[in-house]
Every structure is written in C-alpha cells, then in structure tokens.
Amino acid sequence: MIRLRRLASVLTTPLAPEDILALFNPVFSARQLRGVVTRVVQETAQSATIYFHPGRGWQAHLAGQWARIGVELDGVRHWRSYSLSAPAGTDPAITVTDVGAVSGALVRTTRPGDVLFLAPPQGNFILPEHPRSLLMLTAGSGITPVMSMIRTLVPRRPDADVVLIHSARTPQDSIFREELAELADQFPNFRVNQWFTGEQGRLDFSSTVELERICPDWAERAAYACGPEGFLDDAEALWAAALESGAIGSDVALRDDPGSLMIERFTTSLAGGAGHDGGLVTFESSDREVEADGDTPLLDVGEDAGVLMPSGCRMGICHSCLTPLLAGHVRDLRTGEVHGEPGQLIQTCVSAAAGPVNLEI
Ligand SMILES: Cc1cc2nc3c(=O)[nH]c(=O)nc-3n(C[C@H](O)[C@H](O)[C@H](O)COP(=O)(O)OP(=O)(O)OC[C@H]3O[C@@H](n4cnc5c(N)ncnc54)[C@H](O)[C@@H]3O)c2cc1C
Ligand code: FES
Incomplete structure (x- = not known):
C-alpha cells in the first residue's frame, strides 16, 4: 500500500495524490x-x-x-x-x-x-444519559443545538417529557416555528411555548413567576438554555438563587452542572481589558508588527494585520487558537488577569497585549 502510494506520488508530483483525488471528489482530503x-x-x-x-x-x-x-x-x-x-x-x-x-x-x-x-463535532451540551423530564429555554439562534436534541429525542421516544420555551422577536423571526408546532401536535408529551418579545416584552427571569406559569414543575426538570448573553445570565442567576433557596433540590442537579442548568453560549463578555494599555505586538514568523490596544483580542489584532491566525469558537472554549508566547505579558479579557511566561501557549481569542508582546506565529 505504502509502495503504491509512493508510486502515485511520483506520478502526480508536484500535486499530492490527495490533491488529485480531491479534484474528482471535493470532500476527499487526507489533510x-x-x-x-x-x-x-x-x-x-x-x-x-x-x-x-x-x-x-x-x-x-x-x-x-x-x-x-x-x-x-x-x-x-x-x-x-x-x-x-x-x-x-x-x-x-x-x-x-x-x-x-x-x-x-x-x-x-x-x-x-x-x-x-x-473540524470534528465537539461539546458537552448534550442530552442526559438517562431519561429525564426536560426543560429547554432558548432565544433567537440559540434554538439550534436544542432543535437537534428535540429532533433526535421526541420522534424516537414519544414518552419523553419535554417542554420548550422559545423566545423570538416576532413569529416570522422564530426559527423552526412550523416544525416545532407540528411535532407538538404529533407528540403530546412535547410542549412548545413560543414567546414573542415584540408583543410580550422580554421573558422575565427576575423571579420564578413566569416560569411557574408556563411550566409549573420547572424545578424538577433537567434544564438546558441557549441564547444571547443577557438571557443566559438571567437564567443562570435564577437557577443559582433557586438552588440556594432550596426551590431546586440538589438531587435534581445534573451530574456535570451543580446548578442543574446546562448552558451553551455563542458569545462571551470580553470586558476585562477596558481602560488598560496595550503595546507593540510582534508576529515573529509572519514578520508583522502592529500597535494594539489593551482590550482587543490578539486574534483580531493578527487577523487585521493579515496574519493567518488559527481560530475556532473565538470565546475561549475550544483551544484552537493556542499560540506560543515568546516574550511579554497578556491580559485575559474574561477576568482581567495578566500573565505570560516565555513558551506559554496563549488563547489569542481571549487575550490582549499588556505591554509589548512577541508571538511565535
Ligand atoms: C459553540 C458555538 C455554537 C454556535 N452556534 C451557532 C449557531 O448555531 N448559529 C449561529 O448563527 N451562530 C452560532 N454561533 C456563533 C458563530 O460562531 C459566529 O460567532 C457568528 O456567526 C458571527 O460570526 P460573524 O463572523 O458573522 O460575525 P462577527 O463579526 O464575528 O461577529 C459579529 C457580532 O455578533 C455577535 N454574535 C455572534 N453570534 C451571534 C448570534 N448568534 N446572534 C447575535 N449576535 C451574535 C458577536 O459576538 C459579534 O459581536 C456559535 C458560536 C459558538 C461558540
Ligand atoms: S478560538 Fe476557541 S479558544 Fe480561542
């Protein structure tokens, strides 16, 4: 096999055999x-x-x-x-x-x-291993991972008890609205509450009143939430308060989330650099130098300077952007903490310059 590959390499130089195959089959690539x-x-x-x-x-x-x-x-x-x-x-x-x-x-x-x-699928925002009654709280594009869960679970396990509360500005903005209504018609254990902020205002998570009205047994369900930052922060605060007050029993808590609420964020607040100075950033291998302020992620600084920066989630969760620091210090924009040892791998998507910085890339 290896000899055949070598022969193929010779015949196809300078293109690798993978490149030739990719001409015929666009999804073929060994790399x-x-x-x-x-x-x-x-x-x-x-x-x-x-x-x-x-x-x-x-x-x-x-x-x-x-x-x-x-x-x-x-x-x-x-x-x-x-x-x-x-x-x-x-x-x-x-x-x-x-x-x-x-x-x-x-x-x-x-x-x-x-x-x-x-890149291969990843993430822990997934259905519980054992059957549980579920509460899904979503807003805007945050419906996407939950839609996969609903499409997977509801038709295959019609006894699954699932309540979805989905918030969108108007009915026209509500992604998957018709399919969700059809599933709810077909499977009585799946209930959907569409909340339109254009008519009803924001879902009020400052107390449990609204939740109790829509889903009286909300505190007994394994809960999942995905949506804009404010929506998730409010839900997180409500669950933390309910856990503290005993409204949610600790036995209800999901194994890997002590608050019993699993959250998926698409964006994160990077305010930790506000008011701090940046510095001269040198991208050594790319031979670029650029002055950066103290609250712009080095990933953006590099991309704006034309450096080919590796990236993924752009919010500190996937580690695709790890880049060796050669010299200087960086500030973690999530916490404001300054750190930096030569050779340390830093997450450029959540780090800003805290003085002059040299990156290997
Ligand atoms: C784990 C994960 C899953 C994601 N899943 C989805 C998904 O299923 N569907 C989807 O549309 N996006 C999703 N995103 C967001 C997506 O990765 C991009 O951030 C988004 O598409 C914006 O990229 P952009 O280059 O168009 O805009 P950029 O110029 O990078 O961003 C523009 C602004 O929009 C904000 N933003 C990012 N996502 C959203 C959003 N969904 N709604 C409102 N503002 C947003 C950013 O914080 C930024 O301020 C997900 C992100 C993560 C980390
Ligand atoms: S791009 Fe995902 S951690 Fe930086």
Whole structure:
C-alpha cells in the first residue's frame, strides 16, 4: 500500500495524490476535513440551514454538539463555530443567523455543491444519559443545538417529557416555528411555548413567576438554555438563587452542572481589558508588527494585520487558537488577569497585549 502510494506520488508530483483525488471528489482530503453542501433552506429573513455531506474522517455528532466550519472569503479562510441542528444519526446541518461577515456569507451565498472546511463535532451540551423530564429555554439562534436534541429525542421516544420555551422577536423571526408546532401536535408529551418579545416584552427571569406559569414543575426538570448573553445570565442567576433557596433540590442537579442548568453560549463578555494599555505586538514568523490596544483580542489584532491566525469558537472554549508566547505579558479579557511566561501557549481569542508582546506565529 505504502509502495503504491509512493508510486502515485511520483506520478502526480508536484500535486499530492490527495490533491488529485480531491479534484474528482471535493470532500476527499487526507489533510483537511471537508463537507459538500447538499441543500440550503431559508428559515427566516436572517437565517438559513445548510445541510452538508461530510467526507472521510468526520465523526457522527451527538445531538447538541457543535463543529468549527471554515469558509473562504476573498481567499482567506475564516473559522467559526456552529451548533449542528440536524438530529443525531443523520448527515449534519448548521443553521446560521446573519450577524456579521462570515455568517452573512454563509446565509446569503452558500449553494448546493459548495465545499465547507470542517473540524470534528465537539461539546458537552448534550442530552442526559438517562431519561429525564426536560426543560429547554432558548432565544433567537440559540434554538439550534436544542432543535437537534428535540429532533433526535421526541420522534424516537414519544414518552419523553419535554417542554420548550422559545423566545423570538416576532413569529416570522422564530426559527423552526412550523416544525416545532407540528411535532407538538404529533407528540403530546412535547410542549412548545413560543414567546414573542415584540408583543410580550422580554421573558422575565427576575423571579420564578413566569416560569411557574408556563411550566409549573420547572424545578424538577433537567434544564438546558441557549441564547444571547443577557438571557443566559438571567437564567443562570435564577437557577443559582433557586438552588440556594432550596426551590431546586440538589438531587435534581445534573451530574456535570451543580446548578442543574446546562448552558451553551455563542458569545462571551470580553470586558476585562477596558481602560488598560496595550503595546507593540510582534508576529515573529509572519514578520508583522502592529500597535494594539489593551482590550482587543490578539486574534483580531493578527487577523487585521493579515496574519493567518488559527481560530475556532473565538470565546475561549475550544483551544484552537493556542499560540506560543515568546516574550511579554497578556491580559485575559474574561477576568482581567495578566500573565505570560516565555513558551506559554496563549488563547489569542481571549487575550490582549499588556505591554509589548512577541508571538511565535
Ligand atoms: C459553540 C458555538 C455554537 C454556535 N452556534 C451557532 C449557531 O448555531 N448559529 C449561529 O448563527 N451562530 C452560532 N454561533 C456563533 C458563530 O460562531 C459566529 O460567532 C457568528 O456567526 C458571527 O460570526 P460573524 O463572523 O458573522 O460575525 P462577527 O463579526 O464575528 O461577529 C459579529 C457580532 O455578533 C455577535 N454574535 C455572534 N453570534 C451571534 C448570534 N448568534 N446572534 C447575535 N449576535 C451574535 C458577536 O459576538 C459579534 O459581536 C456559535 C458560536 C459558538 C461558540
Ligand atoms: S478560538 Fe476557541 S479558544 Fe480561542
């Protein structure tokens, strides 16, 4: 086999055999996982679902997991993370809301046959191992991982007791609204409460009154939440207070989340550098130098300077952006803490310059 490969290499130089195969099969690559887009469905004015068939090396996703997706814009590959909205056991799909350059390109320009660059699925925001009654709290594009869980669980286990409270601005903005209504019609143990902030105002998590009205046994359920930062912070505070007061029994707490509320965040607050000075950042291998302020992530500083920066979640969870620090100190933008030892691997997406910094990249 190895001899055959070597022979093939000689015959195809300077292209590697993988590159030749990729000409015929766009999802074939021994070096970079890829997927070919099979279908694009417009969900709302701002969002679309992109179904794709992954090539060799993809691991089947668990309901609720996410993957890094690479998209080429003007010849530069950008990586972003997207929850996989398709049920487990099927080809994956992502449902993207247009909020910026990469998401905008995905929603507006993706067509069947396009190739996406992929990294394997990951994440712990997944269904509990043992059957439990569930409460799902979602807002806006935060419905995506929960939709995968619902599509996986509800049709296969019609006895599963699931309540979904989903918040969107208007009915037209509510992603998957019709499919959710159909599932709720078909499976009586699955209940959906659509909350429209345009008519009803924000869901009030300052007390348990609203939750109790919609889902009286909310405190006995394993809860999952995904949505904008404020929505998740409020839910987290409500659960923490309920746990403290004994409204949620500790036996209800999920094994890996003492608050009994599992949270998936798409964005995180990076305010730890506000008011601090930055410094001159040197990207050694790329031979670039740029003056940076104290609250801009080094990932953005590098990208703006044209450096090819590795990245993924852009919020400190996936470690795809780890880059060796050669000299200087950086500030963790989540906590404000300053650190830095020569040779230390730093997460450029959540670190800013705290004085002059030399990075190996
Ligand atoms: C684990 C994980 C799962 C994710 N799953 C999804 C998903 O299923 N669907 C999806 O559309 N996005 C998802 N995201 C967000 C996605 O990775 C990108 O951040 C988003 O598409 C914006 O990228 P951009 O380059 O278009 O805009 P950028 O220029 O990078 O960002 C523009 C601004 O939008 C904010 N933002 C990011 N995501 C959202 C959002 N969903 N709604 C409102 N504002 C946002 C960013 O904080 C930033 O301030 C997920 C992120 C993570 C970390
Ligand atoms: S890009 Fe995920 S941790 Fe930095």
